[in-house]
Amino acid sequence: MTDTQQIAYIAAQAADARVNVELETEGMTLNIGPQHPATHGTLRIIVRLDGERVVAAEPVMGYMHRGYEKLAEVRTYPQVTTLVNRIDWLGSFANEVPFILAAERLMEVEAPPRARWIRTALFELSRIANVILFLGDMAVQLGAVTPVFFAFRDREFVLNQIEAVTGGRFHPNFDRIGGLKDDLPKGWIEETRGVLARIRTFCDEMEDLVAGNEIFEARTRNIGVVPADIGLAYGLSGANIRASGVDWDLRRDSDMGLAHRELDWKVWTHPDGDSFARYWVRLQEVREACTIVEQCLDGIPSGPVMAKVPRIIKVPAGEAYVETENPLGVMGYYIVSKGELVPYRVKIRSASFNNVSITPWLLEGVYVPDVISILASPYFILGDIDR
Amino acid sequence: MDTVDDVEAPTVDVARDALVSTLVEALGDGFVTGEVHPGVDVWVRVAADSWLAAGVALRDRCGMSYFNFLSAIDWKPSPYGRDMDAQVDGPEVSEPGPMEWGTTGGETRFQVLARVHDPVSGLGITVKADLPDDRPEVDSWIPAYAGADWHEREAWEMFGISFRGHPNLVHLYLPGAFEGNPLRKDYPLLARRIKPWPGIVDVELMPGDDEASEEGDDA
Amino acid sequence: MNTLTLAVELAHWQQTTIRAVVGLVAVLLPAGTLVYLFLFKMMSFMQSRLGPMEAGPYGSLQLLAEVGKFLQKEDIVPENADRIVFKAAPFVVLVSTFLLVLVIPGGPDLMFIDVDTGIFLALAVSSISVIGILMAGWASASKYSLLGALRATGQLIAYELPLVLAVMGVVIQAGTLNMQGIVMAQAEGEIFGFGGIGSPFIITQFLGFAIFLIAVQAELTQPPFDMPIAESELVTGYLTEYSGMRFLMFFIGEFATAGIFSALAATLFLGGWYVPGLDPTDNLFNVIGPMVLLGKIVLVAFLIFWFRFTYPRFREDQLQTLAWKVLIPLSLANIIATGVLKVVF
Numbered sequence: 034m035t036d037t038q039q040i041a042y043i044a045a046q047a048a049d050a051r052v053n054v055e056l057e058t059e060g061m062t063l064n065i066g067p068q069h070p071a072t073h074g075t076l077r078i079i080v081r082l083d084g085e086r087v088v089a090a091e092p093v094m095g096y097m098h099r100g101y102e103k104l105a106e107v108r109t110y111p112q113v114t115t116l117v118n119r120i121d122w123l124g125s126f127a128n129e130v131p132f133i134l135a136a137e138r139l140m141e142v143e144a145p146p147r148a149r150w151i152r153t154a155l156f157e158l159s160r161i162a163n164v165i166l167f168l169g170d171m172a173v174q175l176g177a178v179t180p181v182f183f184a185f186r187d188r189e190f191v192l193n194q195i196e197a198v199t200g201g202r203f204h205p206n207f208d209r210i211g212g213l214k215d216d217l218p219k220g221w222i223e224e225t226r227g228v229l230a231r232i233r234t235f236c237d238e239m240e241d242l243v244a245g246n247e248i249f250e251a252r253t254r255n256i257g258v259v260p261a262d263i264g265l266a267y268g269l270s271g272a273n274i275r276a277s278g279v280d281w282d283l284r285r286d287s288d289m290g291l292a293h294r295e296l297d298w299k300v301w302t303h304p305d306g307d308s309f310a311r312y313w314v315r316l317q318e319v320r321e322a323c324t325i326v327e328q329c330l331d332g333i334p335s336g337p338v339m340a341k342v343p344r345i346i347k348v349p350a351g352e353a354y355v356e357t358e359n360p361l362g363v364m365g366y367y368i369v370s371k372g373e374l375v376p377y378r379v380k381i382r383s384a385s386f387n388n389v390s391i392t393p394w395l396l397e398g399v400y401v402p403d404v405i406s407i408l409a410s411p412y413f414i415l416g417d418i419d420r
Numbered sequence: 421m422d423t424v425d426d427v428e429a430p431t432v433d434v435a436r437d438a439l440v441s442t443l444v445e446a447l448g449d450g451f452v453t454g455e456v457h458p459g460v461d462v463w464v465r466v467a468a469d470s471w472l473a474a475g476v477a478l479r480d481r482c483g484m485s486y487f488n489f490l491s492a493i494d495w496k497p498s499p500y501g502r503d504m505d506a507q508v509d510g511p512e513v514s515e516p517g518p519m520e521w522g523t524t525g526g527e528t529r530f531q532v533l534a535r536v537h538d539p540v541s542g543l544g545i546t547v548k549a550d551l552p553d554d555r556p557e558v559d560s561w562i563p564a565y566a567g568a569d570w571h572e573r574e575a576w577e578m579f580g581i582s583f584r585g586h587p588n589l590v591h592l593y594l595p596g597a598f599e600g601n602p603l604r605k606d607y608p609l610l611a612r613r614i615k616p617w618p619g620i621v622d623v624e625l626m627p628g629d630d631e632a633s634e635e636g637d638d639a
Numbered sequence: 640m641n642t643l644t645l646a647v648e649l650a651h652w653q654q655t656t657i658r659a660v661v662g663l664v665a666v667l668l669p670a671g672t673l674v675y676l677f678l679f680k681m682m683s684f685m686q687s688r689l690g691p692m693e694a695g696p697y698g699s700l701q702l703l704a705e706v707g708k709f710l711q712k713e714d715i716v717p718e719n720a721d722r723i724v725f726k727a728a729p730f731v732v733l734v735s736t737f738l739l740v741l742v743i744p745g746g747p748d749l750m751f752i753d754v755d756t757g758i759f760l761a762l763a764v765s766s767i768s769v770i771g772i773l774m775a776g777w778a779s780a781s782k783y784s785l786l787g788a789l790r791a792t793g794q795l796i797a798y799e800l801p802l803v804l805a806v807m808g809v810v811i812q813a814g815t816l817n818m819q820g821i822v823m824a825q826a827e828g829e830i831f832g833f834g835g836i837g838s839p840f841i842i843t844q845f846l847g848f849a850i851f852l853i854a855v856q857a858e859l860t861q862p863p864f865d866m867p868i869a870e871s872e873l874v875t876g877y878l879t880e881y882s883g884m885r886f887l888m889f890f891i892g893e894f895a896t897a898g899i900f901s902a903l904a905a906t907l908f909l910g911g912w913y914v915p916g917l918d919p920t921d922n923l924f925n926v927i928g929p930m931v932l933l934g935k936i937v938l939v940a941f942l943i944f945w946f947r948f949t950y951p952r953f954r955e956d957q958l959q960t961l962a963w964k965v966l967i968p969l970s971l972a973n974i975i976a977t978g979v980l981k982v983v984f
Contacts, residue, residue: 063782069874085786085955095593102578103602106498107609138460174871176862176952182686248863248951265539267567268487274539281486281539352523354461354535354546356488367535367546369493369522377522382489382535390570401786402954405872419593 060088065404067096075415076389080396080404087404090396092389097419105379110136110210110346113379117366118204120383121417124163124360126155126195129208132366132379134290135355136210139348139370144290148212148338153292154225154329155198155207156357157322161232162191163360164272164315164322167412168236171312172243174409175252180243187235190228197221210346212339222330229323236320244313253309257395257407260306267394268387271362272318273411275302276310283358291357296328308410315412347374361385361417385417433458435543439482440464446477452550455524465524465548468558471532474547475564478536484545486537487565490572492579493531495519498605524548530556530581536565551581560586578603658751665740669898669936670891671702676937677944678894685948709890712883717780720880724778729881729888731771736892738764739899744819746912746928747920757818758810761903762803765858768896769795772867775889776877787876790955791860791867797962798857798864804970805851808844808977809907822911826919841908846973848908850966855900856943857958859893863950864958897943898936905935 066077075096081088101120105113117132118125130152137144144152169184192202197218199205207214243249259269261277274281282300284293301317303310350372356365362384369378388411395407433456440454443464450470455463466474478484496519519529530551537544551558560583561568572583573592580601583589591598600607649657679701683690691698716722742757744750754760769792776788810816813824821840828838841848857864868876878889905911912928913919924931953961 061782063786095591095595098593100602103609106605172951176865176869176871177950178682178862179686179948182688186687242949243951246951248953251957252951252954262485263566265485266487266565268489268565279539281542286539286542350520350522352463352546354544363488365488365535367489367491367533371520371522378493380489380491380533386570387487387489387567390567394566400954400956402866402869402872402952 063401067093076413076418078392078396078404078408080401082401085401087396087399087401090393090404092392094389094418097415099416099420101420102379102381105376105381107375109374110348110376113376114208115204115206117381118206119416120381120420121163121359121361121364121385121414122203123166123414124159125201125203126159126199126205126207127163127357127359128364129206130156130291131289131355131357131359131364132368133208133210134357135353135366135368136346136348137290138353138355139351139368140210140342140346141349142211142340142342144212145337145340146334147216147336148340149290150292150329150333151198151213151217151338152208153296154326154333155195155205156291157325157329158191158195158225160322160360161319161326162188162195163414164319164412165191165232165235167315168239168243168312168319171409171412172249174405175249177243177246177249180239183235183238183242187231190231194221194225194228197224209339209342211342212337216338217333222333225326225330229327232323233320236316236323239316244309244316250309252402252406253312253410254305254307256308256399256403257410258305258307259391259395263394264306264391267391269362269391269411270384270387271358271360272311272314273362273388275300276314277306278302278304283356283363289357290355292329292332293325295332296325298324298328308406311410311412345374347372348376356382359384361412361414362388364417381420383417383420385411385413385415386420389413389418431458433462435541436462436545439543439545442481443474443477446481447473450474453524461544461546463524463546463548465526465550468532468549468551471547471549472559472561472564474549475534475536475561475568478545478547479564482545483538483540484536484543486539487567488535488537488544490532490534490561490568490575492575492581492603493522493533494529494579494603494605495521495526495531496529496605526550528553530579532558532575532581534561534568534571556581557584558582559584562586577601580604662737662740662751665743665745666737666895666899667891669902669933669940670895672933672937673898673901673940673944674894675699675702677940681941681944682948706887709887710884714883714885715880717880719780721778721780724774725880726885728771728775728778729885729892731774732768732892733771733888733895735764735767735771736895736899738767739896739903742818743899743902743906743932744822744911744928745932746925747819747922748925749912749928750819753819754817756816758806758821758903758907759816761818762799762806765802765896765900766795766799768892771892772877775881779877779880781880783873783875783879784877787867787869787873787879790869790873791877793955794857794860794864794867794958797959798854798966801850801962801966801970802854802858804967804974805847805854806907807970807974808847809840811974811977811981812840812843818906818911822906822913823919825910826913839908839910844908844973844977846969847977848904850970850973851904851908852939852942853966855904856946857962859897859900859943861897861943861947863946863952865947865952866955866958869952897940901936901939901943902932904939905932909935909939911935 061082063080063082064077065080067075077093079091079093101116104116113132114129117128120128165184165188169181172180195205196202198221199207259277261279264274264277280300280302283289285300288294298321301314303314348370350370352369354365354367356363364384365382367380368376371377396404436456439462440456444451447466447470450467450473452465452467528550531548532551533546533548535544535546549558560572570592572586573589575581576583576589577591577594578601679690679698691701694700694704716725739761741751742761772791773788776784809821813821815821825839860867878886881889912924912932914931
């Protein structure tokens with residue numbers, strides 16, 4: 034806790050203490066977190082309450098700050114991927130991709146087509162692995178316990194497929210500058226088709242069980258509405274900004290260096306900008322991710338998975354910023370290279386940091402139960418905030 | 421943004437050139453230099469005094485409504501090198517070299533940089549500004565982009581750059597009593613001071629076999 | 640239809656002991672059944688997992704293991720807590736539960752007390768638990784507990800009303816407040832001249848049954864009405880500071896109350912211990928009656944727990960809106976319709 038927060042907290046406590054003396058109703062300061070069932074991680078939110086209405090909310094982060102930007106300055110480029118794996122730990126392969134792409138841009142190396150397509154497939158599989166957990170977790174935050182078990186059940190199959198290729202379930206560390214570590218194992222493509230069918234069934238289940246539930250709608254419709262301009266100014270990204278009606282998806286609108294632009298899929302938006310819209314857009318995105326992976330499986334070109342790169346990787350001097358449309362939103366790396374083995378500076382632009390920075394604005398004036406609904410719907414991963 | 425790999429990368433980038441000339445027009449003397457990598461990306465460097473004006477101009481005149489990030493770079497090389505006590509993959513840098521700047525160059529030690537986007541055209545731009553060495557200070561971007569709030573708090577605690585007009589410049593990640601600015605290059609990586617990085621050698625000794633001779637290779 | 644009559648004469652203390660033991664069984668047996676059947680097994684099935692499998696066949700002894708675990712745990716009292724009230728609160732909740740079981744008949748001659756205003760007594764004593772919850776929340780000296788307790792109070796008071804009004808329809812139709820009388824009215828009644836299955840009030844009072852179940856769900860503070868617990872918002876609400884044995888008492892109270900409210904619903908709407916086709920005065924019912932009742936309890940509890948495991952929870956204001964704007968007008972309309980029909984036929 035910072036000094037001013039400390040002072041504000043003490044002042045608030047003193048104000049609460051006066052209540053007993055003067056018998057007036059006054060606000061109450063409630064700490065949600067850092068250990069609280071709703072914060073799935075160690076986010077802490079200090080809320081000032083008037084009854085159950087939030088007067089002011091102040092997120093406190095840093096309980097999990099691991100200093101990756103500093104660490105990246107002493108690690109060689111291939112070593113950095115093991116670090117960035119741990120930023121958004123639910124979709125960890127997707128974290129490696131923008132970093133590798135930025136390094137490739139500086140080195141002017143191009144991954145072979147097969148590597149690009151497999152990257153795309155794994156990228157979207159990590160999106161599925163990440164977002165289906167949200168689809169279940171959002172229901173848990175609102176009190177329905179069952180959907181999250183479905184999410185974990187079906188996520189297992191996705192992780193199995195990722196593990197079959199990369200050898201890692203949580204931290205694949207599979208992407209290399211110039212391509213991929215390995216080719217696909219035998220029979221993987223057929224197995225993955227079966228898994229995608231399961232995921233589609235799961236999406237239908239969630240649509241019936243959660244999105245179609247009257248109570249869920251009552252709890253999320255018109256809750257936490259983010260207008261498009263506010264969302265853009267705060268740098269919201271991914272499904273959060275698309276749920277506010279902004280039709281912007283880096284996979285379609287910029288060439289991230291993956292195969293998305295060669296495939297046929299759709300970007301979903303929702304005009305409402307509320308919690309329900311964010312849930313709904315993510316639900317559709319999982320379905321689109323299934324479509325993308327299916328097309329990848331059909332169209333993976335043959336050839337090598339690794340371009341010719343030197344054994345010891347030295348990245349030429351220069352600066353590059355590459356961002357991709359990760360499961361949580363836009364994730365980018367600003368790499369400053371001085372032509373050495375290690376990057377001179379890496380700025381990690383993680384999606385959740387911006388997505389959560391809007392919460393003080395959003396939480397003002399809502400009820401405590403809605404705090405949970407609003408906190409859950411932008412879908413943050415603590416590692417993605419604290420880095 | 422196109423990839424570098426694009427074979428027929430255009431040599432002229434109309435949209436990005438227009439962006440730069442709009443900024444030149446809006447900022448006048450405040451505009452220092454710009455660099456366009458055709459089909460890839462664009463950088464501009466502005467004077468520290470025009471920092472906020474650049475943000476406002478980007479938002480209002482260039483359609484850059486999307487705030488991406490704001491951070492800083494410390495261009496003074498670290499005196500600690502890679503901060504490891506056994507260098508297997510490179511000689512240790514003991515004498516910090518002279519300051520070398522990256523894209524769009526630079527003049528002072530600290531450079532603040534921010535990136536904004538136009539979600540309609542898909543263009544992004546990186547803006548930089550050199551901060552005076554004696555007093556690394558710049559206007560806050562909050563009037564232009566509300567989302568700059570937390571990014572500026574992060575830059576403040578990590579680099580010691582203060583932002584004029586920021587309403588709540590307090591620690592974001594670090595504990596309240598923390599002293600120092602960890603992302604400055606002259607701030608040592610303390611974890612390495614205490615214990616050498618175990619990843620420097622591939623085999624870490626198992627507990628119990630300090631000589632690792634009688635057990636054979638159990639790694 | 641008097642109190643328990645056995646072939647042998649028993650001294651008063653012996654009768655009292657038997658009643659106490661039977662009462663304990665009557666509270667704990669349905670509670671244990673519900674926990675094992677629904678919380679352990681049905682919930683696991685619905686969530687694609689096995690649930691407890693190690694302790695006993697299919698984990699049937701898991702419940703005993705859990706009880707043993709809780710009994711071993713330290714009984715922690717927060718430093719700033721009001722110690723006496725904090726410690727007393729679970730007992731108050733349990734008292735409410737045990738008093739409820741008194742009026743539920745298990746057979747033509749099987750009941751603890753036979754009061755003329757049986758259902759009235761049941762509804763009255765069920766409100767005692769609110770006091771226990773409020774005590775727990777206030778004495779815990781925790782903000783989460785306090786918020787949970789206040790939510791619970793507002794909710795339980797709001798849902799007492801639809802609960803009582805839903806029962807009114809049954810009472811009008813049966814013409815008595817006596818629980819045994821209500822069972823008899825269903826056993827001997829007939830629906831529009833067809834008496835083959837008696838007249839379980841669920842058919843004529845279906846609206847009342849639905850409102851009763853919804854209100855019971857709220858009384859039990861289960862999803863979708865579990866705001867007082869609301870583990871994602873208030874940690875566990877008024878239970879936050881409890882551990883060990885006292886937490887276990889709240890837990891037993893919760894499930895025993897679920898069982899007894901199911902028994903009330905079974906008695907009021909499903910014919911209680913009666914099965915169609917037999918003579919309700921048959922002595923056989925003193926033997927199979929409790930089992931029939933248990934079966935019906937499981938049926939009703941299935942509905943309650945089904946909702947519990949699948950539904951998200953309401954918000955406070957939505958909950959109050961539902962009670963005051965939907966359930967109460969509906970139950971009033973139900974009473975009027977029942978009264979009119981009663982007079983007409």
